[in-house]
Amino acid sequence: MDTAYGSHPPASRVPTALRAPFSGRTWREFLYLLLSLPMSVVMFCYAVTMVSLGAGLLVTFLGIPVLAGALMGCRAMGALERVRARGLLELDVDPPEPIRAAKPGFLSWVGAVLKSGVSWRHLLYSILHFPWAIFAFCFSVTFWSVGWTLLLYPVWQWTFPAYLDQPGIQLWGNGHGDGVYLDTPAGMAVASATGLLLVLAGPWVIRGLTHVDRVLVHGLLGPSPLATRVTELETDRGVVVDTAAADLRRIERDLHDGAQARLVALAMDLGLAKEKLAEDPQAAAKMVDEAHGEVKVALQELRDLARGIHPAILTDRGLGPALSALAARCTVPVKVEVDLDHRPAAAIEGITYFTVSELLQNVSKHARATAATVDVWHAGDRIMVLVTDNGQGGATTEAGSGLAGLAERLGSVDGLLVVDSPVGGPTSITAELPWRG
Structure with missing residues (x-):
């Protein structure tokens, strides 16, 4: 048997820890954290404003459709979040089940939206993601920028004496011009080494932060576990039905082409033997003997077919x-x-x-x-x-x-x-x- 296998690219000689700060995955995840702040601000403001407006209008009939519209808006922004997660985090989350109204009409649709747990989970995401996005944005930007700044400090240290009238980064000072500065070769080397450690750790920090986003997107913006299970059961039911239909066709084919055809031939042989019984008993006896052999073969085929359906030894x-x-x-x-x-x-x-x-x-x-x-x-x-x-x-x-x-x-x-x-x-x-x- 010839089996084709795809060729794998040769492993890089550069360790993963050194390649991670320059990898596309790291920068895509960092971009995701940067975009999360403005997105979360928009979602949070929209959710709080619309829900507050709908709750305030509940004393009138208008509050109910306003709440439904707020939930549908959250679902629309959730769809955008799934696209963003798919493009930047390579997280493929299936869309949740659509709104299905029991009856046609606007009021039935509004009721279906308000009773949908998916809609309320999208609202919860809009609210919970806001504080997390603020923290992740500030922490990642600070950690990442400080790391690269210190790593490249020997390159731009000259800007301090040229434009700020101080020899370098001030570690300590008393406000009267005295202090400790990173202006010596040893100090700059320590700063650069510290920056290198932060840069090397940055991808894993960013990955940890985006892992929380993955959990939020997958848990709140995807289909519910119950809906997923229902879909699996519907698929499994289709497989069972197709398998049962294929088995029935196989049994029908085996009966038609095997035992049934053999029994038809057997009936014809016995009819001929009956006709020859009076005029040529020996020929008739020979035909009956052959028919007896055919009966044994037909019985064996029927046993094999029954065993293929459900063997008696298994039941017993x-x-x-x-x-x-x-x-x-x-x-x-x-x-x-x-x-x-x-x-x-x-x-x-x-x-x-x-x-x-x-x-x-x-x-x-x-x-x-x-x-x-x-x-x-x-x-x-x-x-x-x-x-x-x-x-x-x-x-x-x-x-x-x-x-x-x-x-x-x-x-x-x-x-x-x-x-x-x-x-x-x-x-x-x-x-x-x-x-x-």
Whole structure:
């Protein structure tokens, strides 16, 4: 199997700590902190003014639509903040769910805005971000500018005697001309060294400040956890429906092309044998004997089909015997170990079985392995499955692969699929499902 890998650029010989003050990320984050102050002033003033106006007008009907308009304005500025975070902090936050009124009409829309928790979270962001933006702006500007100023002090120290009538930066003075100045080579070296330390620490300070902004943007301007969970469940439901439809089509195709076609041919052969029974008993007996063989083949196909839907051994005896029977049919020697103190939910048990079945099929068809193992155990509220083989490796969950479809099906029940398959092998695939016993 040929697998292409992208080439990685050679690692820089300059340490990260020395490159950080000049990196684009540092200056983008610093620009974000600079822009946060004017943005927060606008948002804070707008939020306080409009909410105060709406609250003051609540004695009349006008206060309610004014409050709704204030919340919608906060949502609009929140959208601008998400764009700013995406561009400067590389923080991609999904937009929250839109306002959905229960009925058409202005009053219904106003009620939907006021009942939306997302709208109130945007208002809370407009208020809370203001004091933080002031602190982050002042601290970052002071720290960053002092660091660069001291680092470059030997370059601009001449301005003090030339324009300020003093030899350098004054560290201490009594107001009568006496004092301690940074005007000697040693003093300037100490100032420059201090500035270097501040400059080297500046990117990490800026990164720490913007981390708070990341938390605020992600927590207050994104979709609510409940809405995110609903979206995930809707996606998972679609995957389940598609998988069930595909399984039904597979069963119909297997019945139509396999057992059904064989039984139709069998009926025709028996009809011919019936016609020949009186005139040529030997030929009729031979046809009946052939039909008997066809019946055995059809029965085997029906058993295989039933096993593909849900094997009886899984229902009757559980995962251990079912997986051992599955491994016995694999073209590669498979060692099975199942450590379960009791059985999980029937649906999870079935998904686990078919997960192992599909992984072993991949081992048989693609891995070129000589040995494989299947381990199943219970860990907390999860059931863990580990399938390994000593084959050629190169398995991925990229779109379009069989493992990608398997990962989607596991995700539909809050499961997880992790593939570790370097080229040349070995391959280790871990599946994790909820227990739900």
